[in-house]
Amino acid sequence: MNAALLGYGTVGRSLDELLSERPIGISVTRILRRPGKTAGDLRMTDDIHAILADPTIVVVVEALSGEMPAARWIEAALAAGKHVVTANKAAIAPRMMRLTALAREKGAAFRFEAAVGGVIPWIENLRRAAGFDRIDRFCGILNGTGNYILDRMAAGLDFAEALADAQAKGYAEADPSADVGGLDLANKALVTAAAAFGLAPEPGGSAALSVPTIGLDGIDSAYLKAAAAAGKTVRFMAFGRRSEGKGAPRLALGAAPVLVPLESLEAAVRRNYNFALFWGDVAGPLAFFGQGAGGRPTADAIIADLRAIAESGASAAPRVTEASLDDALLFGHARYADGTVRSGTFADLAREAKALRGRHGFAAFEPAPELFER
Ligand SMILES: NC(=O)c1ccc[n+]([C@@H]2O[C@H](COP(=O)([O-])OP(=O)(O)OC[C@H]3O[C@@H](n4cnc5c(N)ncnc54)[C@H](OP(=O)(O)O)[C@@H]3O)[C@@H](O)[C@H]2O)c1
Numbered sequence: 001m002n003a004a005l006l007g008y009g010t011v012g013r014s015l016d017e018l019l020s021e022r023p024i025g026i027s028v029t030r031i032l033r034r035p036g037k038t039a040g041d042l043r044m045t046d047d048i049h050a051i052l053a054d055p056t057i058v059v060v061v062e063a064l065s066g067e068m069p070a071a072r073w074i075e076a077a078l079a080a081g082k083h084v085v086t087a088n089k090a091a092i093a094p095r096m097m098r099l100t101a102l103a104r105e106k107g108a109a110f111r112f113e114a115a116v117g118g119v120i121p122w123i124e125n126l127r128r129a130a131g132f133d134r135i136d137r138f139c140g141i142l143n144g145t146g147n148y149i150l151d152r153m154a155a156g157l158d159f160a161e162a163l164a165d166a167q168a169k170g171y172a173e174a175d176p177s178a179d180v181g182g183l184d185l186a187n188k189a190l191v192t193a194a195a196a197f198g199l200a201p202e203p204g205g206s207a208a209l210s211v212p213t214i215g216l217d218g219i220d221s222a223y224l225k226a227a228a229a230a231g232k233t234v235r236f237m238a239f240g241r242r243s244e245g246k247g248a249p250r251l252a253l254g255a256a257p258v259l260v261p262l263e264s265l266e267a268a269v270r271r272n273y274n275f276a277l278f279w280g281d282v283a284g285p286l287a288f289f290g291q292g293a294g295g296r297p298t299a300d301a302i303i304a305d306l307r308a309i310a311e312s313g314a315s316a317a318p319r320v321t322e323a324s325l326d327d328a329l330l331f332g333h334a335r336y337a338d339g340t341v342r343s344g345t346f347a348d349l350a351r352e353a354k355a356l357r358g359r360h361g362f363a364a365f366e367p368a369p370e371l372f373e374r
Pocket of ligand 1: 090
C-alpha cells in the first residue's frame with residue numbers, strides 16, 4: 001500500500017524510519033515538505049496537488065503542525081477519495097462532524113488514533129466499546145507536558161523550573177501556551193467526544209467556543225504541598241459527559257487541573273505518561289495507560305491505523321452528529337490556593353477562574369463525586 005506523508009518533523013520522520021526499519025508492506029512514496037526543503041530525497045515534493053492527483057497513493061498520512069493548511073489538505077484528500085490518517089488534533093477537533101461525514105460519503109477511511117493519547121489505543125477502544133455499550137463519560141490525563149510539570153513540582157520544583165525542565169527534555173514546546181493553557185486538552189476532549197459519544201458541539205465547535213478550560217499556569221509547589229496534606233494531588237485532565245436517556249443529545253466538555261485523591265489511579269501516573277478512562281453502561285469503567293507523545297510512540301499509533309486500512313480497507317468513520325452544550329452536566333467545586341471554594345457548573349467555574357485567580361491564586365476543579373466515581 002502506497003502512502004503519502006504530509007510533514008517531516010518529529011512524528012513524520014519517525015514514521016518514515018519505522019516503516020523502513022520494519023517493512024510491513026506499507027511504503028511512503030511521497031513526502032510533502034515546504035518549498036526549499038525538498039532536496040536530497042526523490043520522494044519529497046512541495047506540491048500537494050501532485051499527491052492528491054497521484055492514483056498510486058491510497059492513503060495520506062497527515063503529520064503537520066498547526067490547524068491550517070492541514071485541515072484543508074485533509075479535506076481535499078478525503079474529497080479525492082484517499083484514506084486519511086492524522087495525528088493532528090488541532091486540525092480535526094473543530095470539524096469532526098464535517099470530516100467524518102465526508103469520509104463516509106467518499107467511502108474513505110478517516111483515522112486519528114495518534115491525535116489523542118499518543119500510542120495508547122484510546123480512540124480504537126472507544127469506538128470498539130461505543131459499537132455496543134453506551135459511553136456517557138470520560139476523563140483523562142492526556143497532556144504529557146502538564147503531567148511532567150506536576151510530577152516535577154511534586155518533587156519540589158516551582159512552575160518555571162518544572163516547565164524549563166520539560167522543555168530541556170523535549171516534552172514541552174518552545175511556546176508552551178497550548179499545553180499549559182489547556183487548548184491541547186480541549187482539542188483532545190472534542191476528538192474524544194466524537195469517538196466516544198458520536199457527538200460534536202457544532203456549529204461553532206471550536207475548542208475556544210465549546211470547551212471551558214482552566215489552565216495549569218499559576219500553580220505553585222506550596223499549593224501541591226497543601227493538597228498533599230489534605231490527601232489530594234492535582235492532575236491536568238480533559239473530561240466530558242453526555243446526557244442520558246432519550247431526547248436531543250446534550251454534551252459538556254472541559255479541561256482543567258483536577259484534584260484527585262492521592263490513592264487514585266490518576267495520582268499514580270508519573271512523568272509524562274498519559275492515562276484515560278471511560279465508562280460504558282455494560283463494561284463499566286475501562287482505563288488505559290501509556291506514552292502519550294514522542295516521535296516513535298506516536299508513529300506507532302499511526303502505523304496501527306495504516307495496518308487497519310491495509311487489512312480491512314475503509315471501515316466506516318464514526319457517525320458524528322450535532323449536540324447542544326449543556327453546562328449542567330458537569331459540576332463540582334473550584335478550590336483556590338488561598339482556601340476559597342466556589343461551587344457550580346464547570347463552565348461557570350472556568351469563567352470565574354479567569355477573573356478570580358489573580359485574587360485567590362491557582363484554581364483546581366474538584367468534580368462532584370458522582371461524576372467520575374468508579
Ligand atoms: N510530537 C508528538 O509527540 C506528537 C504526539 C501526538 C500528536 N502529535 C501531532 O503530530 C503532528 C506533528 O507533530 P510533530 O511533533 O512532528 O511536529 P513538528 O516536529 O513541528 O513537525 C511538523 C512538521 O510539519 C511541517 N509543516 C507545517 N506546516 C507545513 C506546510 N504548510 N507545508 C509543509 N510542511 C509543513 C513542518 O515543517 P517545517 O519544519 O518546515 O516547519 C514540520 O516538518 C502535530 O499536529 C502534533 O500535534 C505530535
